[in-house]
Amino acid sequence: MDISTPSTGATASYRRSKRLLKNHESLVALFQLSTDIIVAVVLLYLFASFKMEEFPAAYRVLAVIASFCIWFIYSARGVYRQSSDYFRGCLRLTGAWAMMLLLLSLIGFITKTSEIFSREVLLLWAMSILFAQNTSYCLVSYCSKKYKENYERNLPTLVIGTGSVAQHLVESLNKNRWLPDKVIGCVKSLEKDETARVSGVKVLGGLENIRSLIKEHDIRRIYIALPMKASEQIDGLNIDLLDMNVDVIWAPDIFALNLINHSVREVAGIPLISINESPLTSSRISMVMKELMDRSLAAIGLVLLSPVMIWVAYKVKKSSPGPVFFKQERHGWDGKIIKVWKFRSMKLHVEENGEVTQATKEDPRITEIGKLIRKTSLDELPQLLNVLQGSMSLVGPRPHAVAHNDYYSDKINAYLARHRIKPGITGLAQISGYRGETETIDKMEKRVEYDLAYINNWSLLLDLKILLKTPMSLLSKDIY
Known part of the structure; x- marks a missing residue:
């Protein structure tokens, strides 16, 4: 029996001890x-x-x-x-x-x-x-x-691809004084693509003449920067370059996707790319730290602001018949329904067909004290109770009414991804000027854009910066 060559099944089931993600320690x-x-x-x-x-x-x-x-x-x-x-x-x-x-x-x-x-x-x-x-x-x-x-001798390098990842690779590799890689040029993946351009280097040709380019420029390393939909092409490239004695590195172009808190890690030697993950579930320590900061500052805030809240409650009660507080169902973390507390700023009214009409400037439903507390955001202070309960955070995407979520979810790409983190009393969108009425789809899209940017870049330091900038944002003329 010939045992020199393992069968296909044996090869497929063989588990390599070599890790796929190497830790290149310097x-x-x-x-x-x-x-x-x-x-x-x-x-x-x-x-x-x-x-x-x-x-x-x-x-x-x-x-x-x-x-x-x-x-x-x-x-x-x-x-x-x-x-x-x-x-x-x-x-x-x-x-x-x-x-x-x-x-x-x-x-x-x-x-x-x-x-x-x-x-x-x-x-x-x-x-x-x-x-x-x-x-x-x-x-x-x-x-x-x-x-x-x-x-140290430079390693002549080629980048396959002419997209945004290829452009970023060329700039990063050639500017990094610590890496030996020196990008000679790029190779376009489509033979008929005559418009392929990458600033800083030349596009030397297409995949059909890559072997001759490797020999001509003495290429020692190749980066494949093609979109993930070209996976079959990447596999073919790898097979074709096995006998060329060059390092082949795949830099997957995943950035065309709507990424939420993306990261790369490894489990049992298998590289895992997180393309949609809540920053609170990806790190237990971060979640605990954010909870501690939220609840401690909310407790302090309730004590310090209690005189203001008592005064507002008195004025709201005197303004018109109805309760002091207004509770509205909104979507919270991971889309769960929560009840958000606010000081009532409008006269009691009933919406037709269960719809929720956004408040507008000079809205007749808004009371006199309501104009003041909406302008200064004092109507949001009871949400400190939501923070203490754990259903909200001090900083995060503002929770929208359930009816608004149902309306915008199929009109704005990745709209519901805002729920991958706890909603907040204030947020990046609010301090960036996107507060108040969103009477057009464009305005809501910008708010969602900032909300997703907050999720992708979340940190305790960012939360503190937003909290410090929030008082200044209250002076905006667009708030009513």
């Missing part, structure tokens, strides 16, 4: 990380020994904990990302060191051990490490840059 980054840890330990030893003429056990424990914290935080934050310039690298390094000090302070507070350390030693250590690490980063980066410029 020796330079590893050297910098090791150097920073050693410098942190040595300086702590020197300052403690000078102050106390010994290196106490508590400081030895601190040195070990600090080493592990530096390794974890610096790696997770991508401190030594080599494509950055010196300023950005130092800024990222400073932020990571500040985070490390904050973590050590938290550990000291929880374990009640902070009092056993000399504040003078810790302060000198923190300041000197910051200076030493930034100096080391700039020095190593400079030496590495000079080495690459003088001794």
Whole structure:
């Protein structure tokens, strides 16, 4: 029996131990990380020994904990990302060191051990490490840059494709001083495409003459930047280039899709591309942090704003017959129906056929106090109760009435994707001027565009920026 060649079934079922997503760790980054840890330990030893003429056990424990914290935080934050310039690298390094000090302070507070350390030693250590690490980063980066410029040979590279991803690849590869790839030109995927253009390099031809282009330009690496619908073509290209002794890398053009919080990760060696994922489900830590910030600030806000809310409640009650609060069913996180609280700003009325008519300027239904609280957004304050309940967030896409969602869902692309995160009292669209009446489809499209941009770029820092800018946005003349 011939066992030299495995059968097709055996080949298909064979599980490779080799991971599909490689972690290309840089020796330079590893050297910098090791150097920073050693410098942190040595300086702590020197300052403690000078102050106390010994290196106490508590400081030895601190040195070990600090080493592990530096390794974890610096790696997770991508401190030594080599494509950055010196300023950005130092800024990222400073932020990571500040985070490390904050973590050590938290550990000291929880374990009640902070009092056993000399504040003078810790302060000198923190300041000197910051200076030493930034100096080391700039020095190593400079030496590495000079080495690459003088001794590393560029890899002649081709990019297959002429779309937006191909354009981005060409610019990024040729501008990145750390990568050896030098893009010689692009290859168009369609033979008859005479309009193919990529700024910065020439379009050298089509796929029909790619083998001759590889030999002519001594190409060592090829990036395939074709849309995902060309998967069969990509498979054929891979087979055709196997005997050309070139590296072949696929950069899938997924950006023509409506991406929501997209990312790439790996499970059991299989690369996974998330093209639609809620930022709250993709990171448990982020979800917990946002919840803590929302509920704590909402509780503080209710206490501080209680005099204003009591005054508004009194005025609303006096303005016209009816309840102080108005509750409306709206879609929340993942499309679930929630009841949103507001101060009533209109006279009681009944909509025909269950429709919800958007308020307009000079709307006769709006009361006198209603004009004021809508103009200043004071009518939204009861939604702090929604935040405490967990059905809303301080920052997020504004929840629209259910009837409005039903109307716009089939008129605006990806409209319902707004529900991939909790709705908010304020949001990116609101501080960008898209508040009030959306009497045209275009205005609602812009609001949805900002809502999706918020979801794709969500962070606690972005939430804080929006909260700080919200008071200024209330001065807009378009609010009524």
